[in-house]
Amino acid sequence: MTLSAFDPQPAPAGSVHPVQRHNASLSAKVTRKILVLGATSGIAEAVCRIWASQGAQLFLVARNPEKLAVVAADLKTRGAAYVGTAVADLDDTEKHAELLSHAVNSLTGMDVALLAHGILGDQARAEQDFQHAAQILHTNLVAPISLLTWLANYCVQRRAGLLAVLSSVAGDRGRKSNYLYGSSKAGLTAFLAGLRNRIDREGVTVMTIKPGPVKTAMTAGMRGSEKFADVDKVAQSIVTAVDKRVDTVYVPFQWAPIMWAVRSIPERIFKKLNL
Ligand SMILES: NC(=O)c1ccc[n+]([C@@H]2O[C@H](COP(=O)([O-])OP(=O)(O)OC[C@H]3O[C@@H](n4cnc5c(N)ncnc54)[C@H](OP(=O)(O)O)[C@@H]3O)[C@@H](O)[C@H]2O)c1
Incomplete structure (x- = not known):
């Protein structure tokens, strides 16, 4: 299916501009239509628990069918107005267009x-x-x-939408302990900044989420993981940031000054540190 299948209908005279209508729906927390990619992630699951309790309509994509079924059933019991699901390995970029088209059709919008x-x-x-x-x-x-x-082209066609993406503080500066992961997130952060610069003026919010270490399956067993941020608190900060349509959010917020300090260390010193 091509994007043309989603051509927006012309707004009737005197109707609310789609961007205004979208902003109003976000602030009122009425039944928002939310697509979640990687829905069995610890952070995504915790965010969805909050959205479900607000009565959101959710479409969940994950690669593990058993985990996905458990998450979907839980979100229904928590109050989600609708929970659709699709099993997909998101590495398979060839299938993205078909998958996303199916998801937004199931949600009847996004x-x-x-x-x-x-x-x-x-x-x-x-x-x-x-x-x-x-x-x-x-x-x-x-x-x-x-x-x-x-997703960006879909939203631009409607002049509405919010794309919230989990990057990481690890993308703010390469460190010897995780610079491959860090480079992937640095690339993602730069891509999001450029995309925002292109489509914010079209009424589409692009939000970069930069968590510090959070207690999820990804960090289980890491040294000091008991001190990592609580996933439910991180999820609440993400939900609030989405409601406020912020551009970039560090979660927890203390990571903003910490990463400013890390970025400020001169390279001649930084290269000798064991980070
Ligand atoms: N936890 C942290 O400390 C932290 C810090 C900064 C940023 N982040 C970022 O936050 C996001 C969520 O992380 P998390 O902590 O919630 O980790 P998590 O619980 O390990 O979740 C990662 C999710 O990604 C899914 N996934 C990986 N490859 C996939 C693929 N090819 N197709 C479909 N799904 C795939 C995994 O699916 P399976 O369950 O099937 O493997 C899992 O559901 C990630 O982008 C992570 O880089 C996390």
Whole structure:
């Protein structure tokens, strides 16, 4: 299916401009139509629990059918007005157009898309094995660019929509302990900044979410993980940021000054640090 299948109907005379109508629906928290890619991610699941309790209509995409069924059933019991699902490996960019078209048709529209899928990868392995490095870049950068290209054009056609994307503080400066993951997120952050610069004026919000370390499956077993941020608190900050339509949000917010300080360290010192 092509994008032309979604050509917006001309607004009747005297009707509310689509962008105004969209903003009103976001602030009133009425039944928003939300597409979630990587819906079994710990962070996405916690965000969806809040949206479900607000009565949102959700379409969930994940690659593991068993986990997806459990998440979908839980969100229905929490009050979601609608929960549609699709099983998909998001690395398969060839199928993105068909998948996204199916998702927005099932939702009969889309107000918000949350892109949450991602892999941490294994930095030590990626230093020796280019295929693994390429896999990290594909899942975290190439696949999101493919999804966002379709979603951005869909939203621009309607002059409405919010694209919320999970990048990371790791993209703010390369560190020896995770620079492959960090490069994928740095690329994603730069892509989002450029996309925002292109389509914000078209009434479409592009939101970059930069979490610090959060307690989810991705970080389980890491040294010090017991001190990582609580996923429900992170989810609440993301929901609030979506409601306010902010451009970039660090979660928890303390990561904004921390990363400012990290970025400010001169390279001659930074290169000697064990980070
Ligand atoms: N947790 C943190 O500390 C942290 C910090 C900064 C940024 N982030 C970012 O936040 C996002 C969510 O992370 P999380 O902490 O919620 O991690 P998580 O619980 O490990 O979730 C990652 C999700 O991505 C899915 N996924 C990976 N590759 C996929 C693919 N090819 N197709 C479809 N789904 C795929 C996984 O599916 P399976 O369950 O099937 O593997 C899983 O549901 C990620 O982009 C991550 O990079 C996390």
